[in-house]
Amino acid sequence: MFDKIQTPAVLVDIDLAKRNIERFQAYADSHDLKARPHIKTHKLPRIAELQLAAGAVGITCQKVSEAAAMVAGSDRITDVLITFNIIGDAKIAGLLELSRKVRLAVVADNATVVDGLSASFAAAGASLDVLVECNTGADRCGVGSPEAAAELAARIAAAPGLHFAGLMTYPPVGGAPRVQALMTEAKALIEAKGIAVPTVTSGGSPDLMSAHLAPVATEYRPGTYVYNDRSLVARGVCDWDDCALTVLATVVSVPAPDRAIIDAGSKTLTSDLLGLKGHGHVLGRPDISIDQLSEEHGRLRTDGDINLSVGQRLRIVPNHACVVTNMVDGVYAYGKDRAPELWPVPARGKIV
Numbered sequence: 001m002f003d004k005i006q007t008p009a010v011l012v013d014i015d016l017a018k019r020n021i022e023r024f025q026a027y028a029d030s031h032d033l034k035a036r037p038h039i040k041t042h043k044l045p046r047i048a049e050l051q052l053a054a055g056a057v058g059i060t061c062q063k064v065s066e067a068a069a070m071v072a073g074s075d076r077i078t079d080v081l082i083t084f085n086i087i088g089d090a091k092i093a094g095l096l097e098l099s100r101k102v103r104l105a106v107v108a109d110n111a112t113v114v115d116g117l118s119a120s121f122a123a124a125g126a127s128l129d130v131l132v133e134c135n136t137g138a139d140r141c142g143v144g145s146p147e148a149a150a151e152l153a154a155r156i157a158a159a160p161g162l163h164f165a166g167l168m169t170y171p172p173v174g175g176a177p178r179v180q181a182l183m184t185e186a187k188a189l190i191e192a193k194g195i196a197v198p199t200v201t202s203g204g205s206p207d208l209m210s211a212h213l214a215p216v217a218t219e220y221r222p223g224t225y226v227y228n229d230r231s232l233v234a235r236g237v238c239d240w241d242d243c244a245l246t247v248l249a250t251v252v253s254v255p256a257p258d259r260a261i262i263d264a265g266s267k268t269l270t271s272d273l274l275g276l277k278g279h280g281h282v283l284g285r286p287d288i289s290i291d292q293l294s295e296e297h298g299r300l301r302t303d304g305d306i307n308l309s310v311g312q313r314l315r316i317v318p319n320h321a322c323v324v325t326n327m328v329d330g331v332y333a334y335g336k337d338r339a340p341e342l343w344p345v346p347a348r349g350k351i352v
């Protein structure tokens with residue numbers, strides 16, 4: 001099926017991606033939770049369309065240019081949340097343009113961001129939905145207390161050109177109890193000021209099937225779940241059979257009985273370890289470890305005879321699917337009744 005494809009190449013099994021999408025959507029529906037998948041995993045309008053067709057209320061993007069590429073790629077994308085502090089005139093101009101095309105929301109965790117958004121949207125006579133990002137233990141962005149969330153919410157609600165739209169968090173693995181506690185308290189404080197909190201949005205694939213443990217959340221944003229990867233298999237969230245994205249590589253050298261070299265290195269598999277040992281899982285060969293990468297070479301080792309020959313092709317489940325997506329101009333989409341077809345990845349490299 002993949003004989004004609006030059007390697008290294010990224011393959012996406014669309015049937016499996018659909019199954020992953022539908023499985024989470026059924027779970028979300030059964031818990032009255034809105035699904036707003038994060039598209040950084042696939043960066044493909046066509047896969048966003050599958051997520052929306054399954055029942056997602058909209059998409060999540062991380063960056064303005066990424067959102068613009070997604071919106072340009074599908075007229076079915078009409079509702080976008082950007083989960084990032086947007087700073088600077090050029091980026092806010094991009095937001096303004098987007099806000100004329102789709103229902104748009106962004107997040108903020110500080111007054112500088114809020115004031116910058118407000119100045120530009122008020123001057124343009126436009127309105128932007130803004131959610132307060134809360135830190136529930138991941139210690140990345142986010143206000144650190146319910147009181148700080150309430151204070152920032154009030155600032156947004158009072159800011160010309162802005163509309164307070166709710167609370168957002170990206171919790172650490174196992175963070176549901178903290179999400180429930182902090183968001184419930186923040187919501188009550190904000191409502192006590194007479195400000196409505198229509199949305200409380202949380203996310204993350206490692207915990208996607210226990211999102212209901214934080215019932216304060218109205219919405220969930222899983223990203224990696226659409227493809228799955230070695231990190232999620234290692235966490236017991238899925239199996240190898242659920243991994244829709246694989247890297248097709250060719251053995252280019254077998255320099256020693258226990259060692260082989262493939263044509264996929266850090267420029268395809270990326271160096272992202274996500275806490276794991278090794279750089280990917282060779283399908284059908286659990287004995288092999290990918291123990292070293294240079295840019296275009298991957299080194300495979302096993303304890304005994306590696307039993308591979310030059311020219312042989314392998315499929316690898318990467319540690320982290322989302323970063324692999326960003327490395328290639330196109331992925332080969334295939335399925336049971338679908339011959340591999342190169343799908344350009346329009347939002348690849350869109351990091352501003």
Ligand SMILES: Cc1ncc(COP(=O)(O)O)c(C=O)c1O
Pocket residue numbers: 038041060083169170203204205206221222223224225
């Ligand atoms: C803000 C935000 N929401 C949702 C996600 C999706 O997380 P995951 O890929 O674990 O599903 C991410 C991932 O980076 C994120 O940064």
